[in-house]
Amino acid sequence: MAPAHPAPRHPAPRRDVTAWRPLVPGVTEVFHAHFTEYAYPMHVHEAWTLLIVDDGAVRYDLDRHEHGTPGDTVSLLPPHVPHNGEPATPGGFRKRVVYLDGTHLGDDLIGPAVDTPDLRDPLLRRRVGQLHTALVRPGEELEAESRLTLIGERLTTLLRPRKATGTRRDPALARRLRELLDERVVEGLSLEEAAGLVQAHPAHLVRAFSGAYGIAPHQYLTSRRVDRARRLLLADRRPAEVAALTGFHDQAHLTRHFRKLVGVTPGRYARKTPVR
Structure with missing residues (x-):
């Protein structure tokens, strides 16, 4: 069998x-x-x-x-x-x-x-x-x-098609949002809060800012934080400490954006002497 x-x-x-x-x-x-x-x-x-x-x-x-x-x-x-x-x-x-x-x-x-x-x-x-x-x-x-x-x-x-009217520029509104972001580089603010402070619809606020400065609000805030992180790293502050002082969630969050904008990690950025 x-x-x-x-x-x-x-x-x-x-x-x-x-x-x-x-x-x-x-x-x-x-x-x-x-x-x-x-x-x-x-x-x-x-x-x-x-x-x-x-x-x-x-x-x-x-x-x-x-x-x-x-x-x-x-x-x-x-x-x-x-x-x-x-x-x-x-x-x-x-x-x-x-x-x-x-x-x-x-x-x-x-x-x-x-x-x-x-x-x-x-x-x-x-x-x-x-x-x-x-x-x-x-x-x-x-x-x-x-x-x-x-x-x-x-x-x-x-879902509700409308006739296109084009994007309305609003440089004054964009400038006001930039001022808010500059005031709160470390603590940050939500889009909902910003829209309430400047009395604008969130979508219009994002478009006005991007149209005026060629960068989205979150990208602007991140670049300001990275700039601040560079100064602190050159002052011999540790990356974990710098992350907390510049508004990043943690060191990994800082490292991801720092590498993207600077090309190297925070740990490799600051050197005692220039590399020839």
Whole structure:
């Protein structure tokens, strides 16, 4: 009698999840997941669901209509509208989700989002990816907030198209924001706080500043902090101490931006004698 062959072994279903709540106004949760076989039953969320899929695809039902999420789309699911979800490809899917309150998206967008939840827009897809990059890095809250306000503006434009009017320059507003950033290089400030202080919409504030100075507010603040860090390092202060004195989250946060702007790490920057 021939020996019995063991049944082929199938990989166990994969369910890898990371979730956290960042210190970014408007964001109630960030959710990164890799599922191979898991299927969501019908459910609702209190918040808006902003979803991108990095690998594989998801199929889901929203308001009794079937939808899908290939990798080049951004899906926006409105609050309180039932939906489900399951893998649409054999290997499952990897997704990144941001759950948003009503700060950046109004209730008037719920109807359009139900009708067109999957948006194929390269600019929006790139911005959402940049937002997630900022969200996973402690200390980049101002960048995340700035990117999120432009995402909200883009979503509104796509779901409620309006005639283009061009970008209105506002040098006085840009100068006021620069003064606020200069006053708070170390402690920093959120975009929401800045918008309240200067009485401007956050998206207009970001655009006015970038248009006037050719740099985003978070990039300006980071470069000011790096400049201050250079002076302290040349005064023989240790990198960990310098990070705390210049507003960076920690030494790793300082090192990442210092290397990007100066070309070397803080530890290699200050030398007792010049290198010939």
